[in-house]
Amino acid sequence: MPEDKNKPIIEAINLCKYFKTPKGQLHAVEDVSFSLMPGKTLGVVGESGCGKSTLGRTILRLQPATSGEVRYEGENILNYNRKQMNRIHQNMQMIFQDPYSSLDPRMSIRALITEPLEVLGTKKNMSAAEEKEKVSEIMDMCGLPKYYNNLYPHELDGGMRQRVGLARAMILDPKFIVCDEPVSALDVSIQAQILNLLLDLQDRNGLSYMFITHDLAVVKYISDEIMVMYMGQVVELAESDELFAHPMHPYTRALLNSIPTIDLSRRNRERITIRGEVSSPINPAPGCRFAPRCPYATEACRQNQCLKQVSPGHFAACTEGFK
Ligand SMILES: Nc1ncnc2c1ncn2[C@@H]1O[C@H](COP(=O)(O)OP(=O)(O)O)[C@@H](O)[C@H]1O
Ligand SMILES: [Mg+2]
Known part of the structure; x- marks a missing residue:
């Protein structure tokens, strides 16, 4: 059934994920809401430890949410039982920074790409010939030469391993893929090849991505919309x-200022630099979590912040110091 192009494929509504730690409750994902349309890419950017991977895993139900909703094609999947979840799980896949760690070194590339079909039981409905056809089609789509069939993961470089990771996701004909720093470990020239492959697969298959990265150049290249996270929020x-042209939040502006610029007109623009370290959001106080590092922080920042619309489709939790 073709999906409705005007309805979000994935939505998060006030999604929270807390971890119990010996020091208290760690608020890894706090009150996150967004919606993603079919065929689009939502970039998720922020420093290490801000909750990007936890958000991705919670959306795919690889770990339980603490509260809130995750809707897939309009239905809250957080209450789904195992059988209901199995039905939609193949539509939602994830690829990782280091596919090597998830590739069994004793399995051939062909066996690795076939494996997800076995795990989800899809294979039962396929003849051996159909399966072979499907595997070569997916390898071709992911830019893996035929002779790779019989190679093993250690014989491949990082870019080719990432193509295998992607082929293992694509074999299930997903509609939504969480891409968790998939190019962060690759050389810059190889990064571009993988990003272009992702864009190509999106065009051909109408895929939606949540693309997680700490790299602003990468997120700018791949995303339709961008969500900036700081300490879980x-x-x-x-x-x-719009985000790159008119960054509003002091943290976003600080983050964008950390990219070297050769654009002279921007040289004299006010620069905010980030002082201090990101701490863990354990039993966090109410209010803005960036306040301890923010040059514009005032007493008012101890109050809870929520996203406010600053222009159509542009939301920021704070616009302090914006000129
Ligand atoms: N299983 C876990 N138990 C306890 N804390 C965790 C767990 N997973 C992640 N965290 C904490 O949650 C926060 C967010 O982590 P993560 O989602 O990995 O961030 P990112 O992907 O942005 O680097 C970090 O403070 C991290 O230490
Ligand atoms: Mg991560």
């Missing part, structure tokens, strides 16, 4: 061009 959400 969304501080800003906007279309990609």
Whole structure:
């Protein structure tokens, strides 16, 4: 059944994920809401430890949420039982920074790409010939030469291993893929090849991505919309061009200022630099979590912040100091 292009494929509504730690409750994902349309990419950007991977895993139900909702094609999947979840799980896949750790070194590339079909029982409905056909089609789609069939993971470089990771996801004909730093470990020239492959697969198959990265150049290249996270919270959400043209939140502006610029007109623009370290959000106080590092922080920042619309489709939790 073709999906409705005007309805979100994935939505998060006030999603929270807390971990119990010996020091208290760690608020890894706090009150995150967004919606993603079919065929689009939501970039998720922020420093290490801000909750990007936890958000991705919670959305795919690889770990239980603490509260909130995750809707797949309009239905809250957090209450789904195992059988209901199995039915939609193949539509939602994940690829990782280091596919090597998830690739069994004793399995051939062919066996690795076939494996997800066995795990989800899809294979039962396929003849051996159909399966062979499917595997070569997917390998071709992911830019893996035929002779790779009989190679093993250690014989491949990082870029080719990431293509295998992607082929293992694509074999299930997913509609939504969480891409968790998939190019962060690769050389820059190889990064571009994998990003272009992802864009190509999106065009051909109408895929939606949540693309997680700490790299602003990468997120700008791949995303339609960008969500900036700080210590588990969304501080800003906007279309990609809009976010880079008009960053509003002091944290977003600090983050964008950390990219070297050769654009002279921007040289004299006020620069915010980030002081101090990111701490863990354990038993966090109410209010803005960036306040301890923010040059504009005032007493008012101890109050809870929520995203406010600053222009159509552009949301920021704070616009302090914006000129
Ligand atoms: N299983 C876990 N138990 C306890 N804390 C965790 C667990 N997984 C992640 N965290 C904590 O949650 C926060 C967010 O982590 P993570 O989602 O990995 O961030 P990112 O992917 O942005 O680097 C970090 O403070 C991390 O230490
Ligand atoms: Mg991560």
